[in-house]
């Protein structure tokens with residue numbers, strides 16, 4: 001698991017995104033934070049037009065090394081405001097990418113950037129985890145993220161309700177020593193994401209707890225939310 005409560009079910013994610021794209025005339029997907037192509041390559045292989053935005057030259061060159069020529073158009077830039085000169089059936093931001101450390105304004109800008117890249121009836125798909133009551137308390141929580149014979153990864157996390165920021169330190173323990181990685185995210189609950197979608201011109205048309213389409217419930221720890229651009 002990469003993040004608490006997130007099952008990176010790549011095949012199911014590709015299938016759901018492809019279904020959404022194929023139901024719409026442009027049959028195309030733009031991925032914010034395309035990375036090395038975990039989703040994009042599968043979508044491209046299904047015959048969809050795929051493009052991406054990513055801030056990391058290194059990730060993008062790794063993606064390009066896996067593909068022939070310009071099979072997937074990638075713009076190196078910030079998905080808060082970078083422009084790919086086209087519109088798409090689907091924009092996707094997976095793996096908690098909406099929890100931008102720069103805060104609510106950055107999150108709203110990401111919704112707006114998705115909106116301007118969508119064709120009529122296009123949709124913005126977000127994957128995020130859902131905070132538990134224990135994590136919301138403001139106390140430190142400790143979650144084992146990986147437990148193996150020679151490697152244990154623990155996440156220590158603390159949420160600050162005054163800033164909406166969640167500070168996470170990932171501790172990697174191996175026989176040869178330990179390593180620490182600290183990240184800060186701006187948390188948004190499913191309801192807060194719905195409000196951001198509402199004010200940036202979207203209607204929510206679906207919410208699942210897993211990419212396979214499992215229904216979202218009060219106890220879900222993860223959500224896949226599908227927001228359709230509102231007809232003007």
Ligand SMILES: C[S@@+](CC[C@H](N)C(=O)[O-])C[C@H]1O[C@@H](n2cnc3c(N)ncnc32)[C@H](O)[C@@H]1O
Pocket residue numbers: 031032033034035036037038039053054055056059077078079080094095097
């Ligand atoms: C965890 S990886 C996920 C990659 C891919 N979406 C996937 O699901 O496997 C996050 C990616 O988002 C990129 N990224 C993070 N913040 C970004 C931003 N504000 N603008 C553009 N790219 C960003 C990182 O460079 C990285 O490639």
